[in-house]
Each structure stands twice: as C-alpha cells, then as structure tokens.
Amino acid sequence: MPPIPGVTLHVALARYKNWDRADLTYAELAEGTSVAGVFTQSACASSEVELGREQVKQGRARALIVNAGNSNAFTGYRGREAVDQITAQVADHLGCGTDQVFVSSTGVIGVPLPKDKARAGVAAALVADPCGWEDAARAIGTTDTFAKGARTSAMLGDTRVELVGIIKGSGMIAPDMATMLGYIFTDAAIEPGLLQELLTQANRQTFSCITVDGDTSTSDTVLAFATGAAGNAPLASLDDPGSDAFAAALTDLCRQLAQLVVRDGEGATKFITIRVSGAVSDESAHRIALSVANSPLVKTAIAGEDANWGRVVMAVGKAGEPADRDKLSIAFGGIWTAKNGLPVEGYDEAPVAAHLKGSEIDIAVELGLGEGHATVWTCDLTHGYISINADYRS
Amino acid sequence: MPPIPGVTLHVALARYKNWDRADLTYAELAEGTSVAGVFTQSACASSEVELGREQVKQGRARALIVNAGNSNAFTGYRGREAVDQITAQVADHLGCGTDQVFVSSTGVIGVPLPKDKARAGVAAALVADPCGWEDAARAIGTTDTFAKGARTSAMLGDTRVELVGIIKGSGMIAPDMATMLGYIFTDAAIEPGLLQELLTQANRQTFSCITVDGDTSTSDTVLAFATGAAGNAPLASLDDPGSDAFAAALTDLCRQLAQLVVRDGEGATKFITIRVSGAVSDESAHRIALSVANSPLVKTAIAGEDANWGRVVMAVGKAGEPADRDKLSIAFGGIWTAKNGLPVEGYDEAPVAAHLKGSEIDIAVELGLGEGHATVWTCDLTHGYISINADYRS
Numbered sequence: 001m002p003p004i005p006g007v008t009l010h011v012a013l014a015r016y017k018n019w020d021r022a023d024l025t026y027a028e029l030a031e032g033t034s035v036a037g038v039f040t041q042s043a044c045a046s047s048e049v050e051l052g053r054e055q056v057k058q059g060r061a062r063a064l065i066v067n068a069g070n071s072n073a074f075t076g077y078r079g080r081e082a083v084d085q086i087t088a089q090v091a092d093h094l095g096c097g098t099d100q101v102f103v104s105s106t107g108v109i110g111v112p113l114p115k116d117k118a119r120a121g122v123a124a125a126l127v128a129d130p131c132g133w134e135d136a137a138r139a140i141g142t143t144d145t146f147a148k149g150a151r152t153s154a155m156l157g158d159t160r161v162e163l164v165g166i167i168k169g170s171g172m173i174a175p176d177m178a179t180m181l182g183y184i185f186t187d188a189a190i191e192p193g194l195l196q197e198l199l200t201q202a203n204r205q206t207f208s209c210i211t212v213d214g215d216t217s218t219s220d221t222v223l224a225f226a227t228g229a230a231g232n233a234p235l236a237s238l239d240d241p242g243s244d245a246f247a248a249a250l251t252d253l254c255r256q257l258a259q260l261v262v263r264d265g266e267g268a269t270k271f272i273t274i275r276v277s278g279a280v281s282d283e284s285a286h287r288i289a290l291s292v293a294n295s296p297l298v299k300t301a302i303a304g305e306d307a308n309w310g311r312v313v314m315a316v317g318k319a320g321e322p323a324d325r326d327k328l329s330i331a332f333g334g335i336w337t338a339k340n341g342l343p344v345e346g347y348d349e350a351p352v353a354a355h356l357k358g359s360e361i362d363i364a365v366e367l368g369l370g371e372g373h374a375t376v377w378t379c380d381l382t383h384g385y386i387s388i389n390a391d392y393r394s
Numbered sequence: 395m396p397p398i399p400g401v402t403l404h405v406a407l408a409r410y411k412n413w414d415r416a417d418l419t420y421a422e423l424a425e426g427t428s429v430a431g432v433f434t435q436s437a438c439a440s441s442e443v444e445l446g447r448e449q450v451k452q453g454r455a456r457a458l459i460v461n462a463g464n465s466n467a468f469t470g471y472r473g474r475e476a477v478d479q480i481t482a483q484v485a486d487h488l489g490c491g492t493d494q495v496f497v498s499s500t501g502v503i504g505v506p507l508p509k510d511k512a513r514a515g516v517a518a519a520l521v522a523d524p525c526g527w528e529d530a531a532r533a534i535g536t537t538d539t540f541a542k543g544a545r546t547s548a549m550l551g552d553t554r555v556e557l558v559g560i561i562k563g564s565g566m567i568a569p570d571m572a573t574m575l576g577y578i579f580t581d582a583a584i585e586p587g588l589l590q591e592l593l594t595q596a597n598r599q600t601f602s603c604i605t606v607d608g609d610t611s612t613s614d615t616v617l618a619f620a621t622g623a624a625g626n627a628p629l630a631s632l633d634d635p636g637s638d639a640f641a642a643a644l645t646d647l648c649r650q651l652a653q654l655v656v657r658d659g660e661g662a663t664k665f666i667t668i669r670v671s672g673a674v675s676d677e678s679a680h681r682i683a684l685s686v687a688n689s690p691l692v693k694t695a696i697a698g699e700d701a702n703w704g705r706v707v708m709a710v711g712k713a714g715e716p717a718d719r720d721k722l723s724i725a726f727g728g729i730w731t732a733k734n735g736l737p738v739e740g741y742d743e744a745p746v747a748a749h750l751k752g753s754e755i756d757i758a759v760e761l762g763l764g765e766g767h768a769t770v771w772t773c774d775l776t777h778g779y780i781s782i783n784a785d786y787r788s
Contacts, residue, residue: 044711044719074707076720076736109704110737213690296607296690296775300783310503313468317438325438326470342470343504381690382784386777389694 001133001151001164004185006030006227010128011139014121016069016107016114022139024118026125027064027183028094030227035061035102036196038203040220046073047080048103049219051087055099059192061225062096065122066140066181067105068168070113071219078112085115089122104181104221106168107142137166140181143388144168145264150256154188154249156242159232161188163253169212169261182207182222182257188246189228190235197238198247199224199254206254209286209376212265213385214294224250262377267384270302272361272377279372284321286374291319292365299381305356307332307349316365327368334362395527395545395558398579400424400621404522405533408515410463410501410508416533418512420519421458421577422488424621429455429496430590432597434614440467441474442497443613445481449493453586455619456490459516460534460575461499462562465613466507476507483516498575498615500562501536531560534575537782538562539658544650548582548643550636553626555582557647563606563655576601576616576651582640583622584629591632592641593618593648600648603680603770606659607779608688618644656771661778664696666755666771673766678715680768685713686759693775699750701726701743710759721762728756 007029011022037056039049055061065086072079087098094101105113137147149166167182184199199222207222228234235243263271274292279285292298295315301308309330316323326341333355336344355361361380401423405416431450433443449455459480466473481492488495499507531541543560561576578593593616601616622628629637657665668686673679686692689709695702703724710717720735727749730738749755755774 040711041714042708042711043713043715043717044707044722074704074719074722074732074735074737076734078736109707110732214688294608296779297783300780303780304784306784310468313438313503314436317434317436319437320435321437323437325468328438328468338468338504340470341468342472343468380784381780383777383780385690386694386697386775386780389691390698390700390774390776 005229012125024121025066034192062100069107072105072113075112082113148260156232184224187230202251265379267382268379270380277373278367281372285372289376293378303380329366331364399623406519418515419460428586456494463501466499469506472506542654550626578618581624596645659773661776662773671767672761675766679766683770687772697774723760725758
C-alpha cells in the first residue's frame with residue numbers, strides 16, 4: 001500500500017495489556033486535512049465516540065490516536081478524563097486545537113483507560129520513527145488474526161488520488177474485544193462536508209451491510225481523512241467533476257475493508273454473500289438480508305455445508321417485513337432450490353453441494369413483490385465462535 | 395398429571411420419518427369445547443397456522459391432530475391439500491364441521507406432508523385406545539430431550555377446575571425442526587372470547603418472553619381448549635367471579651410450559667432469567683431484555699461462567715431503545731457489578747463467581763429512566779448448539 005502524502009504513521013507500546021506489542025497508533029495529518037466520520041448507533045457509546053461525533057462537525061483533523069487493549073467504554077467521567085488528557089497532550093505537541101485530535105479505543109469494556117500508560121505511550125509515539133501501513137494495521141488490532149488494509153485510487157480530472165484504509169474487527173472478535181475501527185486516508189483535496197456526505201453514503205452500502213454475530217459494539221468508528229496533498233481542484237459538491245470518481249473509489253475501498261472484517265469473523269470458515277431482490281423497498285430488502293445473515297440457524301447450516309433453504313424461509317418470515325410465502329424463491333450458488341413458494345422438484349443437488357463445500361457462499365432470495373434489493377455479507381457460525389467467546393474466561 | 399374430563403387422547407404411528415415411535419397425536423374434545431389460539435407472527439407461516447388463525451374465530455373445537463416429523467411449511471397448495479384431507483377425515487368420523495378440527499405439524503420444512511401416511515395415521519389414531527399425557531407429550535416432540543407437561547388448578551367459586559398443558563420445543567431445536575407447539579386443556583366452562591383474551595394476555599407474559607436463538611418458527615402455535623366438564627358457572631367476561639383466578643392459573647401454566655422449552659433449549663447448560671427495570675415503558679424493557687437474551691456474546695459469556703457485564707452493556711446499547719450509559723446498573727445473582735455507568739469498585743467477586751457456576755443464572759438491568767420493567771428467560775449458547783445445528787446434515 002502506497003504512502004499517502006500528508007499522513008505520517010507512528011506506533012508505540014503503551015502496554016494497555018500485559019503484552020509486548022505496539023498498541024498505540026499515532027497518525028499525524030497535514031494542516032487543513034478534512035475529516036468525516038460514522039459512529040456506532042449504540043445508546044451506550046464510549047467517551048471516544050461521543051467526542052468524535054462532536055469533533056467531526058468542525059471538519060478538520062491534525063491527528064489520530066488509537067489505543068488497543070482497552071475500549072474505555074462504560075467508564076464514566078474517568079474515561080472522559082483519559083481522553084481529554086490525550087487530546088491535550090497531542091494538541092500541545094502540534095500546536096493545534098484539541099478538537100482536531102481524534103481518539104479511538106478498543107478492548108475491554110468497563111476499565112478506565114490508565115492515564116499514566118496513555119501519557120507515556122503518547123509521548124513515545126510523538127517522537128517515534130515513522131512506520132508503514134502494516135505496522136499501524138497491526139497495532140490497532142486486538143485479537144484479529146491478520147492485519148487488514150486495502151487501497152484504491154481515482155482520477156480526478158488529470159490528478160490521480162490514492163485512498164488507503166486500515167481496519168480491525170471483527171464484530172465482537174473475542175472476550176471483551178468489541179469494536180470495528182476503520183481509518184481511511186487519502187491525498188485528495190475535498191471539503192469536509194462533501195467527505196462526510198460520501199462517507200455516510202459509502203457506509204450505508206458497505207460497513208452497514210456486514211454482520212458477524214449481530215452484536216453492535218459500543219465503540220464502532222470509521223474515520224476518513226483527506227490531506228489534499230494530491231493538488232487536485234478541491235471537491236466541494238457532488239456536482240464537481242471528479243466527485244463521482246472519488247465517491248466510487250471510496251465506496252470500493254470501504255467494501256474491501258468491510259469484507260476483510262467478515263473474513264476474519266470469529267471462528268469463520270465461510271464468507272457468505274446474501275442478495276435479496278424483489279422486496280417492497282431497498283430498506284425492506286436490507287432488513288430481510290440482515291435477518292438471514294444474523295440467523296444462528298442459517299449460519300450453522302452453512303457451517304454444516306447444508307443447503308437448508310427452510311431456514312432461509314424462516315429467517316425471511318421473522319424479519320417483520322412484507323413477504324409472501326407463495327412468491328418466495330431461494331437459490332444457493334445461483335441454483336434455485338425453491339421457487340414461488342414450492343421446492344423445485346428434482347433440482348440438481350450436485351452443483352449446490354459442491355458450492356457449499358467452497359469457502360465463498362452465495363444465497364439469493366427473490367421476494368417477487370417489488371424492486372427493492374440489498375446485499376449483505378456475513379460468515380458462518382462454528383465451534384470456533386463458541387471457543388473464542390465461551391471456553392475461556394476474560 | 396390428572397385427566398381432563400372431556401378430553402380423550404390417542405396416538406398412532408404415521409411414520410412421517412423413518413422411525414418407530416408414535417408421531418401422530420389425536421385429542422378428541424367434548425362437544426361445546428371452547429378454543430383459543432396464538433400463532434407465529436412469521437410472514438411465511440405454514441398452512442396449518444393460516445387455517446388455525448381462521449378456525450379460532452368461530453371459537454369451538456372437537457378435535458386436535460398433531461403431526462411430528464414434517465412441518466408441512468413452505469409446501470404451497472400441496473401442503474394445504476394434506477391439511478384439508480385430515481380435517482375432512484376427522485370431521486367425518488366425529489360428525490362435526492371441518493372448522494372444528496385443528497391441525498398442527500412440526501419437523502422438516504419444504505416437504506409436503508405425505509397424504510397416504512397422514513390418512514393411515516389418522517385412521518389408526520381414531521380407533522386407538524386412549525392414552526395418557528406423557529404418551530401425547532412424547533408423540534408431539536421431535537428432537538426434544540424430554541417430554542414436557544405441566545399442570546395447575548383454580549377455584550372458580552366452589553368448583554375446582556384443572557388445567558394441563560403439553561408442549562414441545564425448543565426454539566429451533568435441531569436441523570429443520572423449527573417449532574414450538576403448546577396445547578392447554580381445561581375442564582373449566584369458559585366462553586371462547588374470554589378464553590382468547592386470557593390466552594393472549596398470558597402469552598404476552600410467558601411464551602413471548604422466552605428465546606433460545608432468536609429464530610422464530612414458521613409454525614409456532616399455542617392452543618387452549620376448555621371442555622366445560624367441571625360444571626362451573628360459565629365464565630364469559632373478565633368481571634365474572636372466578637375469571638381472575640382462572641387467568642392467574644392459565645398464566646402460571648403457560649409460564650411453566652414456556653420455561654420447560656428454554657430448559658430444553660438446544661445445547662443449553664444454564665437457565666437464564668433477565669430482569670430489566672427502570673425503562674421508559676414495559677414494552678421498551680421487554681425489547682431491551684430480548685436484546686440481552688438474544689446476544690450471542692452474552693449467551694457465550696454465561697456458558698463460560700464469566701460475569702461479563704460489558705457485554706450486557708453492549709446488548710442494552712444496541713437494542714434501539716432509550717438508555718443512558720451513566721444511569722445504567724447491572725447485577726448478576728443479585729450483586730451489583732456496575733452502578734450508574736461505573737464499575738462497582740471492589741465488589742465481592744466470590745459470590746458472583748459462585749452464582750455463575752450454578753445452572754440458574756439471574757441478570758438484572760436497571761436503566762434508571764422510568765418505571766418500565768420486563769422479565770425474559772433464555773439459555774446459554776454452547777458447543778452443543780453448534781453440534782446440533784451444524785455438525786451433521788439434515
């Protein structure tokens with residue numbers, strides 16, 4: 001992944017847990033960097049999320065700090081004090097306002113982020129040698145099994161801009177680890193308002209379309225930073241030439257990152273794409289697709305390589321959305337096993353069975369009611385999930 | 395469990411699956427028996443459910459037929475033909491209308507109920523010797539690990555009435571087995587309208603308060619039959635003397651039956667009671683309690699005997715209901731581990747750990763916002779669930 005002009009990465013050891021790996025990441029951003037963000041909708045969000053929701057409104061960022069190993073969620077005023085200490089320390093170093101220093105934390109819930117460790121870690125990061133994307137992607141992770149990053153680019157007129165993202169997962173990947181954090185960096189020049197609009201739109205088609213276990217974190221955050229170093233004519237509205245290209249590239253990058261989270265879902269052995277069509281609206285299709293994706297019985301059926309379309313019917317039926325049993329059709333790997341409310345007699349089971357033995361599973365649901373459609377991505381539910389989340393104490 | 399005057403039970407072997415056990419149950423009901431029912435809210439309900447919803451409107455029943463091993467769901471017009479054949483066959487035998495013959499089926503989805511097996515099974519059941527509750531409870535089961543029944547009684551003035559119920563589970567207990575069916579019998583004299591009102595009310599506090607895996611069946615059905623043989627002054631309205639006593643007994647019976655389903659939840663090792671208080675309304679409390687009860691991370695934490703209240707916070711936060719992180723308190727086994735948004739420092743872990751080692755787990759959530767409260771019951775999520783639902787093919 002290429003460097004992004006205007007972004008300098010550093011990592012340090014804050015030792016938030018008893019481990020020997022970098023767990024504090026610092027991204028220094030060029031003056032004038034635009035920022036946009038989307039955050040968890042949890043009613044019990046962390047101090048970091050509450051602060052970030054406020055900070056993105058002014059649209060500019062100079063720094064990002066990510067703490068791994070402690071989510072600082074549900075820690076009340078003491079958690080907020082730790083965040084305020086970090087923003088003050090970094091703002092002082094850079095000579096900027098504290099509202100331009102973004103902070104995320106991920107890990108155990110309910111333990112206030114230790115201020116002494118944070119202070120020493122930030123101090124070390126501020127003077128550390130720059131590092132590359134892989135080091136940063138690794139440092140923001142908790143029990144992720146691999147470092148996750150993606151890149152893409154777009155032509156804005158004659159100017160090529162780069163987009164790079166790093167992300168950690170995976171839904172709720174391990175005991176007390178409960179956060180999807182994603183960071184996108186680009187050298188494009190783009191006003192914060194438009195960046196927010198495009199990120200919100202991309203999020204709807206990407207991060208909002210993945211689920212590992214249906215459990216929404218208290219700390220989920222995706223931030224996009226645009227340094228402007230590429231020197232393109234700044235994008236300020238959807239009508240500016242290049243906005244479409246940038247929007248497409250941003251959505252592509254978000255989709256890559258979102259899918260990486262699912263691929264690293266806890267205990268996952270299969271990557272499942274669920275396409276719903278023929279719903280009364282796109283929103284209805286999305287809710288039906290999520291009902292299928294979150295059904296433990298559908299997910300265990302896929303783990304068992306069983307084309308159990310009856311469980312898909314069940315999940316469609318319980319979604320609380322319009323559906324007509326006698327118009328419903330279901331396919332696995334492109335082969336219809338049920339059509340218009342009836343099993344397809346004598347359908348060829350061999351290619352369906354072969355499809356289910358693979359690691360990329362495709363489920364299609366056609367409702368026959370309207371034009372609404374949606375796609376979501378999930379993973380199977382296996383003994384691995386239980387082992388990660390139940391077999392040992394946190 | 396005592397016999398209920400006016401109810402005669404019979405079982406027969408229809409061999410809906412390749413097994414050697416009774417799988418067709420026939421309950422003959424005295425003329426004039428009142429009936430009430432509550433059914434799945436699935437948009438993909440079975441023919442049996444669709445028919446039952448219509449039949450209860452006229453309020454009288456002479457017979458109940460339950461088929462085990464084939465749910466007859468998602469089988470289109472062929473499924474409906476099988477049901478019509480059964481109602482005609484039984485109505486002909488009893489000399490009653492087909493609308494007084496209730497039918498339920500449970501088992502594999504998507505295979506039309508074989509009409510020849512149904513015809514022979516019903517014919518055998520109609521002439522079989524009467525049997526007891528345990529035989530009937532066993533015959534309606536699929537992969538339930540034990541026969542489930544409960545009883546209670548009520549004094550209506552000077553008349554003692556008996557209530558007996560049988561039920562099968564357990565959420566989605568095994569591959570393709572996907573139904574909770576419950577049947578309640580009483581010798582009380584009670585008009586169908588009032589019986590429906592009381593059953594609906596009891597359902598809201600009992601069957602609607604249990605969850606095993608959040609997967610709602612296409613065939614869930616609870617029917618209540620009142621033969622009137624006890625000879626009490628018939629109950630017709632909530633104001634009649636005895637209505638309160640009957641309502642309390644009915645709710646008590648439903649709660650016993652509902653809890654039996656959870657105790658036999660697939661792979662369950664712990665029975666979990668979740669009490670939510672301080673919500674803005676009872677409905678809000680109910681939705682928050684279900685969000686906690688359906689969270690895979692909460693359920694695996696309990697399986698791991700881990701007082702992981704951070705996961706409870708997460709589940710409260712994602713419920714989509716009003717919650718204030720800084721007013722939220724959580725207790726395990728009656729001991730507060732977090733109060734008003736902060737972990738309770740130095741709380742005594744020993745009794746909490748001991749509580750979690752037991753098989754009856756109690757989680758309390760106090761929101762500090764209002765007077766709304768609710769209780770739901772669930773079980774833990776274990777390797778047993780995965781083994782039942784993924785490790786072998788259906």
